[in-house]
Amino acid sequence: MTGLDDLLRPLVPQVLGVLVRRHGDFETCEDAVQEALIAAAAQWPVDGVPDNPAGWLITVASRRRVEMLRGDVARRRREHTAAALSPSAAPSVPADDDTLVLLLLCCHPCLPPAAQTALTLRAVAGLTTAEIARGLLQPDAAVGQRISRAKQRLRQHGVGFGSTAATSLPERLPAVLQVLYFVFNEGYTATSGEALHRVDLSSEAIRLTRQLARLLPGDGEVKGLLALMLLTDARRPARTRPDGALVPLTEQDRTRWDHGLIAEGTALVADALSTAPVGPFQVQAAIAAVHDEAGRAQDTDWPQILGLYDLLQHLAPGPMVALSRSVAVAMVHGPRAGLEQVAAVAPALAGHHRLFAVRAHLHELAGDPVAAREDYRRAAERTLSLPERRYLEARAGD
Incomplete structure (x- = not known):
């Protein structure tokens, strides 16, 4: 089903957009689109994907909407699920979704x-x-x-x-x-x-x-968010090994990063910071840029990153910002100082796997493998991501 899911997912906003534009009733249209997706999931693996998938979904969803409004959903659903639709009769999708x-x-x-x-x-x-x-x-x-x-x-x-x-x-x-x-x-x-x-x-x-x-084009936070996404996504090629295992930032092969995205993101955030009021997304993008500009993990300018986190904490205070800042504190002032920061934010993040993962990393830096292994185990127990869990379990077993 993964291949079919990948095909259907990007069609959802296109199909829903057409129906809502035509009929204006978001609630009924959204329910109708979900019914059409169910029909596609049942019918396409048997009959094959139609030549015009979006048009097929629009047609089915439009019919489902009429059925819902008539209050005869059950009977009509059986009729239309069994019926094969002609792709040639399906409406076209606008070029701009x-x-x-x-x-x-x-x-x-x-x-x-x-x-x-x-x-x-x-x-x-x-x-x-x-x-x-x-x-x-x-x-x-x-x-x-x-x-x-x-x-x-x-x-x-x-x-x-x-x-x-x-x-x-x-x-x-x-x-x-x-x-x-x-x-x-x-x-x-x-x-x-x-x-x-x-x-x-x-x-x-x-x-x-x-x-x-x-x-x-003049909004600094829009530029900042785009820059943050590009600078972060640039690392994706190096984040996993061929078997799908997670590779932490410090161990990534930086020659595999997308340096075109890094250049674009760096230029965007530099422009935003120089032409618009400073906002949280711009600061987060600046932090990502400092990471991306380091040729090796040991070349990372941690004092600059800590200064940016101080600014971010002022602009958009929150427990996740404080937790991320604790890593920068550890890299500048030592792991014990970072652990003190983690302890201060722990009550607000009780039970979150990232709290335990960061604390485990700082215990490692502090030379306390026993505490590190215990926190890695706790983090692994709390994440639903299998790559993260495997990585954390591996760290706990070191």
């Missing part, structure tokens, strides 16, 4: 941030409810209810494509950037599963952020 418009719709101000994130991951990234729940570390039922309530609220507020004009972009931009960063991170380091990367997600996040950068 509506993914960015959908993203703005899902980030409507009437929705709380958590609902914006969940709904976008469902409608724009094409994730299932179970995948979203794993990414958010929440129960499936809770995420499903959140998505359902979000769709209902959009309907109650009469939200449609007409409410996603360019004039609405500035007020929605912070939410849009956060959601795009979430999607990118889920693609760069999948929170669950056998693969470390989900390239379809990280690539789509980069594509949409490039669109935003073209729409808002």
Whole structure:
């Protein structure tokens, strides 16, 4: 099913965009698209992928929508699942898909941030409810209810494509950037599963952020987010071994990094920092640039990175920022100083695998292998990513 999933996932926002633009009812249209995906998953492996997959899905989803509105879903579903659709009769998909418009719709101000994130991951990234729940570390039922309530609220507020004009972009931009960063991170380091990367997600996040950068060429945070994504994604070729095993940053073959992306990202963040007010994404991009500019791990300018983390903590304080800063503190002032910083942030991250992984690394640097092994084991027990778990278990067994 992985090959079929890879085909279907990028079609979701295209198909949903066409239906919402035509009919305006996001909730019913999104449910209809999900029904069409179920039909495709059952029918295509048997009958083959149609010549026009998006058109097939649009046709099926349009019919499902009519069925739902007529209240005769069960009978019609049996009829249409059994019927073969003619690809030649399927409507064409516009050259410019509506993914960015959908993203703005899902980030409507009437929705709380958590609902914006969940709904976008469902409608724009094409994730299932179970995948979203794993990414958010929440129960499936809770995420499903959140998505359902979000769709209902959009309907109650009469939200449609007409409410996603360019004039609405500035007020929605912070939410849009956060959601795009979430999607990118889920693609760069999948929170669950056998693969470390989900390239379809990280690539789509980069594509949409490039669109935003073209729409808002003077916005420093849009440039900063794009730079951060490019500078981070540049390391992807060296992050895994041929068998899929994770390779930590300090051990990566830096000749395998994408130096074209590094040059583009570095230029973007330099331009943003010199022409726009400084924001958190710009600072994170600057940190990534310092890492990427080091030819060897031992050449990394840790004092500069620590200074940037100090600035980031001022602009966007949070436990994850503090945890990342603790590594920089350890590299500048020694592992014991870093461990003190980890202890201060531990209550806010209780149970998170990254807390234990960072603490284990700092215990290693401090020359305490017993404590390091114990924390590596705790980290391995708490991650749902198989590559991360295998790496952490290997470190615990050293």
